[in-house]
Amino acid sequence: MLVQMLSGPGKAVSVYDIALTNRTELDGLAVGAASMFVAPLLFDRLAGIYTIGDAEAFGWLRRLHSICGIDVEPSAATALAGPSRLTNVALASVPKLSQATHVSWTTGGSLVPSHEFQAYLSCGSGL
Numbered sequence: 001m002l003v004q005m006l007s008g009p010g011k012a013v014s015v016y017d018i019a020l021t022n023r024t025e026l027d028g029l030a031v032g033a034a035s036m037f038v039a040p041l042l043f044d045r046l047a048g049i050y051t052i053g054d055a056e057a058f059g060w061l062r063r064l065h066s067i068c069g070i071d072v073e074p075s076a077a078t079a080l081a082g083p084s085r086l087t088n089v090a091l092a093s094v095p096k097l098s099q100a101t102h103v104s105w106t107t108g109g110s111l112v113p114s115h116e117f118q119a120y121l122s123c124g125s126g127l
Helices: 002-007 054-068 074-090 114-123
Strands: none
Touching: 054 074, 054 114
16 A cells, blocks of 8 residues: 555556565565555545564564453554554654554454464564
8 A cells, every 4th residue: 555655546556566575474464556446545534654564563463462462463463553653753743642542453363373373472572
């Protein structure tokens, strides 16, 4: 979606057009091109967008598991990075940010087999 937003609504683009591989452990996000049905709807509504690498996503997954006891898929853990990025860069430019409620849509943890989730946790152990 980031590549599409940067390219504008005129034509469909993919990560391959900018020489990215689309290889990730975050299978829920492994889409090389944005939906041209959805993307035009977001141009006037999207206030921000960010990318996250696999290592950082596994770190968020581990924190959520160890601090809150909530298990999610690695791709869902990426939602937790947004508020920290926003607060790090926008405190002065968004006056009521300190009063904001951040909602992170997370799914899938209950469907991940236990042995696979343990492997996910070890991926984030060094972060």
